[in-house]
Amino acid sequence: MPEYTVRFLPSGRSIPVPEGKTILDAAIAGGIALRSACGGSGTCGQCRVVVRSGRVDAPRSQRVRPEDAALGVVLACQAVVQSDLEVEVPEASLLSEHQVLAAGRARGQTVGEGEGEGRSEGERAHLRPVFRKTFLRLPEPGLEDASSDLTRLYTALAKEEGSRNFQVGLELLRKVPRLMREGAWQVTVSCVDARGMTEVVDISPGRDDTPVYGLAVDVGTTTCVTHLVDLLTGETLDVRGAYNRQARYGDDVISRIIYADENDDGLVKLQGAVIETINDLVAGAASHLGIRGEDIRVVVAAGNTTMTHLLLGVSPTYIRLEPYTPAATSVPPVKAREIGLAVAPDAWVFCLPGVASYVGGDITSGVVATGVASSDDVVLFVDIGTNGEMVLGNRDWLLACACSAGPAFEGVGIRHGMRAMKGAIERVEIDPSRDAVVYRTIGAARPAGICGSGLIDCLASLRRAGIISRNGSFDTAYEGRRMRAGDAGPEFVLAFAEETATGEDIYISEPDVKNLIRSKAAVYAGIRSMLRMVDQDISDIKKILVAGGFGSYLNVRKAIEIGLLPDLPESVYRYVGNTSVEGAKMCLLRREARREVELVARRMTYLELSVGNTFMEEFVSALFLPHTDLSLFPSVSA
């Protein structure tokens, strides 16, 4: 069978494919994450690529305009490779972060291991996946060595694994004698590390190279993100995200806990909703890659403490009640079938351990993924999602705290607030002299509301324009039609009804502004409280890592201007994207990583902000733009 080579541009990666395969097949084989919402049926039109040279057999598609087709544009899923090819992949066809899904990390950043693309042989050698296959040539038994089949297997395995602590289930044990002889003392053994043991879960006679997959999941309150990983190569084959279907039962963790408490089958419904969300992502990934869900043999999930409880169907009741005690911060591994996850039924699901009710496995995962816990310098890790969680520390100490800062910046509690989705105003400039507002929306759509980054811009611009004072009060002397009196106080209109998607004016009100100021004050006060606890100063922070979907689109300068983040040079800041899923992926690919996350969870000191006066003092001082103490914000003109 002839084999052709498809060279993808701009990466330059060359992928050999047998005759009859499509460009999409080649892309998948090469780990190039083409968008493909329809799963390769030619209907979504997302996998458009340009054939620069070579021949393909591609049917005409409604999804490709004739003039584009003339230039070589084809749907990768429909184009059968007929010769060696050069194919250009437009940015727009790559699975890139939907702004919320923020699947991977921000571009250009390297965070720990686990990068799928361009993995070299050398890197492969460092793969120590939590589930792996090992080919063994066993010494044949003889009278001089009549040790049992299992001992023979364990002895050979110990040399490969560097472990001696093996376990095998009864069902597999019953097959061991047959399988070892069928393979003439050559077998491929699948192992997974769980509960402090190395479990032997599969034995195939002879050499077995069939791929096995692992799933890393970020179980977010708003969004769930999955990375599907080839455990033999370490490559990330599929990245996708979806809104957490629990949202129908409440936007934030508190409202979901209340739902669980106050409805007979509330907990069951919430668990079902998040499992459904993940199962859909798994089904999508599996169909995209042409594999089965059952080929996924291990799952690592990172979520905040409430999400972890709900994923497992464990009641989160006491998370919300003082003194805020979760059922567990470090939860035992469970079998996929126990929680209804549509992967291999006996796959272990490891939920990464958290620290407290409001500092969960998503944070410890991120801390390990970004190397905070091994840094010489003091690092501040900030994850402002639905909640605001922060970690301060280095190799010697780690502090964590949480503040309910998030919802406002996710649009919750703000009259025209919305999530960072299509139509959300994400950039705002105000020219008071012309009573003009310039805004940009996600997807360049008609505006439907204001998302977090838009709200920060808005606050900064209003302040800079003198429309609001340092304490957030509106200057009602402003002249222009955008300022008006509303039911709840003064309002400033960003977009008038005729421009908007909703047919309503989109404005920000004084209560909105005060709400946002409280949120930003909580974050900043949390940072200051941690610093005070370890007797450090803002200037001692050498690096600030901004994580979470929110982080990727945050304008740091504006965030400093409103006093949300410390006034440090922008070079100190780094966007690290979804470190929760990255950490989970590290745990799939390097079996020591899970232990590291556990150690980090144990090392981390949780600072309960509601205890003592420090936080309240700091919070009150931060209720100004940017702050009461302007010396903390030298770069911001008052």
Place this chain on the structure above:
Amino acid sequence: MPEYTVRFLPSGRSIPVPEGKTILDAAIAGGIALRSACGGSGTCGQCRVVVRSGRVDAPRSQRVRPEDAALGVVLACQAVVQSDLEVEVPEASLLSEHQVLAAGRARGQTVGEGEGEGRSEGERAHLRPVFRKTFLRLPEPGLEDASSDLTRLYTALAKEEGSRNFQVGLELLRKVPRLMREGAWQVTVSCVDARGMTEVVDISPGRDDTPVYGLAVDVGTTTCVTHLVDLLTGETLDVRGAYNRQARYGDDVISRIIYADENDDGLVKLQGAVIETINDLVAGAASHLGIRGEDIRVVVAAGNTTMTHLLLGVSPTYIRLEPYTPAATSVPPVKAREIGLAVAPDAWVFCLPGVASYVGGDITSGVVATGVASSDDVVLFVDIGTNGEMVLGNRDWLLACACSAGPAFEGVGIRHGMRAMKGAIERVEIDPSRDAVVYRTIGAARPAGICGSGLIDCLASLRRAGIISRNGSFDTAYEGRRMRAGDAGPEFVLAFAEETATGEDIYISEPDVKNLIRSKAAVYAGIRSMLRMVDQDISDIKKILVAGGFGSYLNVRKAIEIGLLPDLPESVYRYVGNTSVEGAKMCLLRREARREVELVARRMTYLELSVGNTFMEEFVSALFLPHTDLSLFPSVSA
């Protein structure tokens, strides 16, 4: 397909069987425990029954004398049912109760820990059962200590347990928050050690003193013995034993392995039979004590390697084929429900690890129970049951070997051999001058055959009387009606037909004697081979422990006279009874004991007697009474 009914007498039980089945099949189906040493191959002749009415198709057998055949005697395993039948089952063909059931250790002996009766409070304090309940007063959570419920539990438990490695299942985790609050932060926690973890398996609010039970099982080839133990007090509440129902498929491990190999569901049947045996014992114990089987929360089983395989339903095929490799010597713990044991379904069943195909968990268990592995002096541990296993060693080294000595001393392969059951001749004195024999039978019943201790007596007496020479040849010059010529050579009659239960003469023939000499030679040669391997002498042995059902009825002096056991003062010898079940019980009551058994299994060097020349040389030298080298038996006059 026509179906016939077989009515068994004297029980009167009627069993329907389809055409083509044998009487043995009908007996098995009806739970009638016919003896069947050969596993149904028609060679052992034990399953003789009398067809009173109806037609069978039975080939002529050497095992049935023509005159008996004329009276309707057939081998049940060979007789194919051709019509409705009435079949009489002679007592001698039934597996029946016998002395071995006296299960426990020989009276008056104390072996290690685990003595149930009269346990004092002080002894109770040393109880560290593998399954236990711990009452905990937990500190109430507060803002200063809002650690998770599970962490709170583990922290308190760690203080009691001295372990930090806890595990909890998802189902129980889901109940943790409720149970801890229901008990107002006082709970009783049930834990069990398994797979290197301490598993939390139950939590009750408040103080919970309801008793929990453990089961120690000796899974013997011939007999299964159970000790039911109160895990809170350490007391042994019930001891019982029963024939292993596998006996219907073969007397010894080899014939059962053959049965497993050569019948479609042979393995399933064998597993079912032993589980049935144990379940009956459990049911008996439970009804005796007024508890439920489910109250038994943990099981420790000790058996030889084949029995362990069959208990778990793991194929023992390769145990019987050179190089005799079992599937596993150290088997993983399994849940009771996985093997159908009628105790708590999630109870762990721990099978004690063995060393090789013919040195199993019953031996390692015995070695730990008797303290061989921690002895300063060199100890010889001898277990002559269906098989003969021996251990030689002390705290520094341990050697083990196995020889197929057993069956002859259990009556197998001896014309009038039988197990130590009612009617078995167990003591023999011969007065050649009067052509008289004085014998004693078990239960003072009419003699039905000769059991192991009777055979040893017999050999010693025949030798002493000069009726047989040192190599076992009969002195045909003997004058008296007890000596006569048989089909297979000279025979010596112990009991004439008119005195016996069978209506046949009970005699011992020259081939029987040679067979017994081979068996005793194998044991002695095994002991000598081990001594040679470690460059030690008979006189270096400071203690000889005789274990197993056989041991309890062995006349040591006579055993020395025939050269079965070393010529050492009787004070060196100690009967230790069923150390297999004692060791299993120790593992129930002291959780470190299982680890000790594992270490012993690992430390023990298995000496494969079929490799090298040592054993063969020793064996040939031992084919005399007592031995070729009389200097080895100074106390025995030649």
